[in-house]
Amino acid sequence: MTALRIVIDVLIGIGAIFALAGTIGILKMPDAFSRMQASTCIPTLGTICPLLGALLYAIFFKNGDVASAVKIGVICLLILVTNPLGSHALAKGAYKAGIRPEKKMETDDLGRDLYE
């Protein structure tokens, strides 16, 4: 049981580290799109690892609390399904609204093909 407890704590710690990385990225990145890229760390590993830990906790330490475990699974699924839609819409909307990075991008096929 102690080993399992350590695994759960490590999972939550890993999640915290990746959430911190995403936050630092949001603050330090130079332009809107790169900030969006860095923030993707937070809803993926930064959320899934703590949820996985919570799932294990609900199953093994709460006498098999299936209702909580299932709800945690549903939360995980919903985040994984809805997050890319949001990122995609934000990125496209920002590009359409005319936001460009200050430093010129390496290649910009979207601007070349569709918005000129």
Add this chain to the structure above:
Amino acid sequence: MQKTKFPAVVATFVVCFAFWVLLTWSFTMQELIAGAVISLAVALFSARFFIHEKAFWFLNPLKFFSGLFYWICIFPVELVKANVNMAKICFGGCKKINPGIVKVPVDLKSDYGQAALANSITLTPGTITMETAEEDGQTYFYIHWIDVTAPSGKEAGDAIKGTLEKGLRRVWE
């Protein structure tokens, strides 16, 4: 707009009802009947938007297990790799990045396959799908890439989504 078909209604009903049970997680008769009625109403109105192709393709065991394999083995590995890369960039100073938008060809034919691939690409840190386009029967994705290491076209496509696409092709083609 396509017509509402019976298999599509059944499939949508099953999905809605499963979701209801997962959310409530109580098995009293009243709750189940209320869920069934609401799911049926939702399915009747929204099946034609939800199901565009075959309704029961997922019951084919080969497709089912390759889908399971993709979501449990292939995708998480790519996700962790990309996350570690992104964390390294974030902690090590963000000046060395090399962002750009590349255009890559996609070989998946089915709508669902393309949607799953685009969402998988967006979920991995470092790449965001921004736009899709079709030229001469070939589908292209415009992908914002944080560290451009290959020119647009097949090469960049392999670097971004090579393994993901191989896994998804087994599910949808």
